[in-house]
Amino acid sequence: MRKNNTQIKCFAAVEEELVTSGYDNKIFRIPLSGDQCGDAESVDVGGQANALNLAIQKPEFALVTTDSGIVLLHNSKVISTTKVNYTITCSSVSPDGTEAVVGAQDGKLRIYSISGDTLTEEAVLEKHRGAITSIHYSPDVSMFASADANREAVVWDQATREVKLKNMLFHTARINCLAWSPDSRLVATGSLDTCAIVYEIDKPASSRITIKGAHLGGVHGLTFVDNNTLETAGEDACIRVWKLVQQ
Structure with missing residues (x-):
């Protein structure tokens, strides 16, 4: 399958459709x-x-x-197209398509409400000390997690926009990615330091599970297969599957 005429930069998928973007500034929707x-x-x-x-509940919306x-x-x-006066680094949209979190080079998270074709900035969250590298809503939409280039992750309460889990500072280098378990009970982070942390x-962040040396050169992708199984991908061109044993 080849639909893009240039290198693919990012993609998303639902059951019957693959959506990709590349260096040609185009978004492709490919039915499966x-x-x-x-x-x-x-x-x-x-x-x-x-x-x-x-938006997983409304996949026609992106x-x-x-x-x-x-x-x-x-x-x-x-x-709609909304220009901003800051440098965007990553983003996430809620499953129902009514809210988005946008991360920036300045370390701030900006919350937008979405109504039809209108974006409205609702809040700016300031906790990170480095550029935001990854943001994801929890499957139950009660929380979202963010990570930064200064090795910190934060879990936020979606309704109150207050910090729900803090002191997630156990990586020794930039966090590249994060993922939620299907039951929204676990959040995993992957880092340039070769480790994944769950x-x-x-529970306090100090009770974490650390997978040391998960990938030589760093962890670049994470996903949960189920509530107890984590898949990771890394710089070493490998995909590994980990069974999590709760402490």
Whole structure:
């Protein structure tokens, strides 16, 4: 399957569709049927995407961020473009498509409400001391987690926007990625320091599970297979599966 004519930079997927972005500033929506892919539709978003997010409950809705703007898509149509005066590094959209969190080079998280084609900034959260590298909502949407280049992760309460889990400072280098377990009880982080760390939301951060030396050169991707199984991908071109044993 090849639909992009350039290197793919990021992608998202739902059951019957794959959405990709590349260095040509285009977003491709590719329908899937079994092991076959259909004809792709594309749209130019006016810049290279640094994050591509689908609202899981409404996958026709997508939020794309570039260094200098936020783009809302409905299927393959741009419905709004919002320019910003800060440098965007990553973003995440809530499963129902009503809220987005945008991370920036200045270490701040900006919360936006979404209504139709309108974005409204609701809050600015300041806790991080480095550029934001990853943001993800929990599956139950009660929380979101953020990570930064200064090796810290934070879990936030979605409703109050207060810190829910703090002192997540056990990596020794930049955090590249994070992921939630399906039951929203665990959050995992992967770092340039070669380690993955798993935190339980209802316990102090110090009770973490650390997977040392998960990948030579650093961990660049994480996902939970189920509530007790974590998959990691790294600089060493390997994918590893870990069974988590609670302490």
